[in-house]
Amino acid sequence: MASQQPLILQKPLDQTLSLKEYRRLGGYEALNKVLKAYTPQQVVQTVMDSGLRGLGGAGFPTGRKWSFIKKEAPFPRYIIANTDEMEPGTYKDRLLIQHNPQALIEGLIIGGFAASAEKGYIFIRPAYEQGARILEKALEEARQAGLLGKNILGSSYSLDLVLHRSAGRYICGEAKGLVHALEGKRPHPNIEGHLAGEGLWGQPTIVNNTETLSYVPSILNNGPEWFQNLARSNTAAGHKIYSVSGRVRRPGCVELPFGTPLCEIIEDQAGGMQPGYEYKTCLPGGASTRFLPKQHYAIEMDFDSLARLGHGHRFGTGSIIVFDHKTCLVGAALNLIQFFARESCGFCTPCREGLPYLRDLLRRIEEGDGKDEDLPALKSMAGHLSHAYCAFAPGAAAPVLSLVEDFREEIQEHIAQKGCPFRQDFQDGQENSH
């Protein structure tokens, strides 16, 4: 791309880049290059060499995922962009598609070429109606310009892209649930084996997160080493859209090198805490990651740094939810678990029964009816959720487990005081603000 940094977010972020503007910035040069000079295997190798990882939370190497579709795999094949962003506090893909929809479309076409797919889908959360309309317009613009459809840019490659609005359940965003949802079935994630072998309608299928696909054009344009070298930490590659929410001065999304220290993101980019509030902890990677104890405030934000902490810490989506010293973590965990209990697909018992059990325990503690034995019960049930069928339940349990293990004193205070110790603080804060 003409402008190498930032890679996919250009300022001002509240405007949508038109196809013309995207092309002025170097957009679709990568696709042109790929169609003229690359084989599908060379595209896969370039993405593999770049170190790009799945940015929907799992962090699986993108090139490796693409390499699972072998040359001799049957046709038709499919590629899907997962824009079913449902987790509380995570909104990076929404901003991305509203701001730069063509980056996703170009990434999808290049990914489709790599997989020799003839049809692709953008699977979008129904609440993102504004984003869906922007994408519809962007798809039409791309079609009119010969960038999509039959014989793209005069080549022998053709790809049809369809925008599909999700039915609006969290589990539709899990790759296997998503495939079921697209087939018109209940979105149970109960597909055996890998999607590359048997995905949509039993055919080879790639599902990638929206942000992941949007980085593909710049990798093909500038080369895998350039992308590797953008990161600030040694084991990461490229850029990332971090989002920050909570009581910071400037909540929002910002694109930064992988490995940017957490304290820099919160203080320099998000402006630090609001007056009168101190940083207590954060969920570093969205609602299904563990609360990060304060001593890790300067941690490099990337997959490996968080994983090195052990105890189930994860980078997740890089959606940083900040908690201040006046916010009750029991109440925060209750809030999250209410969401997850509602969104369970109900397919397996640990998740279907375990999440409501955790919700009821946390509610009892928050309302002042907690007992000493609730603490081990919380820990034990949150641990059982690792035996569920898919990653949803262990993810949902992560904030509860870290509450019990790292912020146990907050639970104990609730039990000892027979109520929420933060409620008084909150009321005082309200009175002082009048």
Ligand code: SF4
């Ligand atoms: S863990 Fe939850 S979401 Fe996943 S299959 Fe079991 S019931 Fe469904």
